[in-house]
Every structure is written in structure tokens, then in C-alpha cells.
Amino acid sequence: MLNNKRTVVIGASPNPARYSNRATLNLQKHGHTVFPVGLKKGTINGLEMITGKPALEDIDTVTIYVGQANQPFWYDYILSLKPKRIIFNPGAENAEFEKMASDKGIHVEEACTLVLLSINQY
Numbered sequence: 001m002l003n004n005k006r007t008v009v010i011g012a013s014p015n016p017a018r019y020s021n022r023a024t025l026n027l028q029k030h031g032h033t034v035f036p037v038g039l040k041k042g043t044i045n046g047l048e049m050i051t052g053k054p055a056l057e058d059i060d061t062v063t064i065y066v067g068q069a070n071q072p073f074w075y076d077y078i079l080s081l082k083p084k085r086i087i088f089n090p091g092a093e094n095a096e097f098e099k100m101a102s103d104k105g106i107h108v109e110e111a112c113t114l115v116l117l118s119i120n121q122y
Contacts, residue, residue, distance in 0.1 A: 005122065006058055008035045008081060010074055011065030011092075014042025014049060019089065020065035023113045030117055035059075053077040061122075063087040063113045068094040079104060087111050 007027050012020045020036075024044045027034045037050045059081045066074060071094055078086065079100070085107040088094060098108045116122040 003030075004032055005060035006033045006035070006056070007061045007063060008037055008056060008059055008078075008083070009063050009065065010037050010078065012036030012038040012044065012049060013065075014038075014040060014044055018065070019114065023063060023065070023089075023117075026114060026117045027122075030122065032122075056081055059083045061085045061087060063089060064092045065089055067091060068097075071097055075100065079106075082106075085109060087113055087116070089113055 009020055009024050012024055015021055021044055024034050024036045024047065028045060034047060035050055035056055036044050036047055039051060040049060041051055042049045060083060062078050062081060062083045064071070064086065075097060083106060086101050088098065088108070088110045089112055093110050101108050
């Protein structure tokens with residue numbers, strides 16, 4: 001697919017009630033390659049949860065579903081992925097990390113991945 005954006009979902013959860021789970025499913029439906037990264041083992045629609053911090057190549061977008069207080073654990077890892085864009089979903093806004101990413105030339109958005117997908121703005 002021409003529009004395939006390799007996307008890392010930080011804070012992914014195998015729990016279907018979580019927005020990160022719904023985002024993972026919707027990203028798949030829209031033809032994107034998804035890497036669900038979280039703290040719990042499990043699967044989302046057949047995708048094995050990634051519980052470590054693996055090196056991944058050619059990442060277009062990192063979408064964050066982790067609150068600001070728990071993000072410092074992820075800073076170095078997310079920046080090491082060198083994504084083109086980081087989406088801070090509602091509840092994940094973080095001025096400090098947004099500035100760090102911006103200073104490295106990464107496009108930063110405070111937006112909802114589910115909404116962006118639903119209006120074809122992802």
C-alpha cells in the first residue's frame with residue numbers, strides 16, 4: 001500500500017476497552033504496519049505485543065498512549081526510532097517531551113489517532 005506508515009503504538013494494550021488497542025486495530029484496517037509496544041504480554045488481532053524496546057527501522061509515526069508521568073521511561077527509546085512524527089493522544093500531552101522531539105526535527109502533533117484515521121488525515 002502506497003500510504004503505509006510504519007507506526008509504533010507506545011502504551012499498547014491487549015485490553016479491547018483501551019484506546020491504544022482500538023488504535024492498533026484501526027491502523028491495521030487502514031493498511032499501516034503496526035508495532036504494539038507495551039508493558040503487558042498478549043496479542044492484538046494476531047499481532048504479538050512487544051514488551052521490550054527493540055530497534056525498529058523506517059518508523060514514520062510513534063503514537064503515544066502513556067500519560068506524561070510515565071513517559072520519561074520511553075524518551076530515549078522513542079527518539080532512537082527517529083520517527084518523522086510523534087502523536088500525543090488526549091491525556092498524553094507533554095510539553096517537555098514535545099520540545100525535545102521538536103528540537104530533533106521530529107514533527108509533533110497533539111491529536112487523536114482514532115480521529116485522524118476516521119477523517120483520512122493520518
